[in-house]
């Protein structure tokens with residue numbers, strides 16, 4: 001079982017908080033399509049003929065692709081891979097792209113799941129974040145998608161923005177419940193280096209994130225989602241039973257995946273590789289039939305730290321035997337350092353498994369970093 005990720009490195013506007021790889025100029029979109037088709041062919045053996053259970057168009061903004069673009073990428077994938085008939089095929093999309101006409105075009109593609117970057121249903125928050133869509137587009141895209149038969153929806157929301165309050169956050173979540181969205185991803189607004197937001201905070205044009213408000217919003221989120229029947233199956237992700245994102249779950253369970261496009265990462269079980277995060281250099285390499293990537297074999301320390309970092313963020317937690325199988329000294333380190341968190345009821349141990357309790361999730365980063373092996 002394996003997954004394929006395709007990074008579409010274009011956006012219509014640069015959101016102030018974003019540090020992903022993208023360009024706001026779509027001038028080289030056709031050349032990028034050609035290069036990615038070539039990369040699919042050059043990487044055809046990476047997954048060793050494993051059955052493909054998930055395909056994820058991420059970005060950037062994949063909804064800048066036309067339906068013929070998506071179909072063309074898919075046709076070439078099918079030429080080299082066995083894609084399961086039940087594969088989850090996700091397109092990340094922004095609300096301003098999801099017009100009725102575009103949604104109808106998507107019905108002519110293999111896309112069977114939409115992950116919509118709504119972030120907020122409030123105009124003031126959207127403007128402050130420099131999102132490309134309006135509050136009314138945030139609503140109309142959900143209604144139109146559902147009316148046309150797209151029910152496997154995921155929505156991204158951001159909490160902790162300076163224009164948000166408990167009241168706006170409660171309203172944002174209420175929209176999710178009213179539209180019976182089966183999956184949501186919620187992220188705290190983070191000031192990443194080299195972003196417009198970092199510049200605004202540094203120059204006093206934007207306030208520092210309000211950590212107290214964020215903590216209150218996170219607690220409300222966790223309690224409300226549980227009351228509404230969602231499973232908090234990963235620290236930033238909530239799903240109705242059985243509606244987990246299969247693609248991301250496979251990442252967290254360290255299954256192999258192939259990443260295509262500028263900045264995309266791949267993992268084959270032992271080696272991680274990553275494409276150059278530069279559109280021009282990516283195009284130049286593919287023109288010469290070269291793969292623009294670097295790779296590293298994961299050390300035993302990396303394997304342990306990654307297992308702890310991804311595993312503890314999920315409801316499945318981490319497992320004694322898995323840690324022992326990586327290396328015994330790590331297991332002793334883990335046992336020693338996790339004990340106090342069990343006593344404080346931040347971590348629960350069930351049989352051979354350890355996972356975070358609701359109060360542990362509030363300090364997940366601290367617990368995880370305390371368990372890391374630092375050489």
Ligand code: SF4
Pocket residue numbers: 010011012013014015018019020022059060061094117
């Ligand atoms: S649309 Fe997504 S990838 Fe593009 S700038 Fe905004 S947050 Fe970043």
